[in-house]
Amino acid sequence: MMLKIVHGPIDVALVRRAVDQPTAGAVLVFEGVGRQDHDGRRVVRLAYEAYAEMAEPVMAEIAAEIGARWPGARVAIVHRTGEVAIGEPSMVIAVSTPHRAECYEASRHAIEALKARLPVWKKEIYEDGSAWKANTPAGRG
């Protein structure tokens, strides 16, 4: 399974292809992308740092949880490190399942679990400084 930290741009199509399986009737690709405005402060770019040796086992754990909870699901997760431009994906999650309901559920589970557990840190870089930014509960980060 494709579960990894990379340094450099993510090939989204490659992550999507990694979940191809003949039993899949549904595929979803989630991209976490750099956002320009945070709390009214303009973000120029983002920088990510990872504990890669731990992050990959955490990704594998989450993928295993998904496979157990939604039998037949296939997952690929890639997070990049280094500087990321606004609008570029920092993390891509692809999920394929036999049916669409499971696909939405599994994809949602993946992003929430990764946000809560993946040992990766984000720095927002502004025109006049920078700050490390932690994740907040669902959808408000």
Add this chain to the structure above:
Amino acid sequence: MTPPGPGAKEAAGGALAVRVRYFAVLRERKGVDEEQVELLPGETLAALYARLCPAGPEGRLPVAFARNLAYARGDERPQDGDEVSFLPPIGGG
């Protein structure tokens, strides 16, 4: 005090040592991304963190503990040769 693990080696004086990894704001504060540290007898992860990263005027940064690439509890006692880390609030995704 828990006995040393099967792979334990003893440095001069019987001290046990761990590899400590630093990330993000802790890496910036310490100025290094890792170091080898001798453990005090019976030292827990929480105590090791307090010793290596003393609280400043703004208080101590809340962290999660990691030991051998998995989340761990602050009351766990690392063993000789372990890899440990104190994880600042995460921001992946």
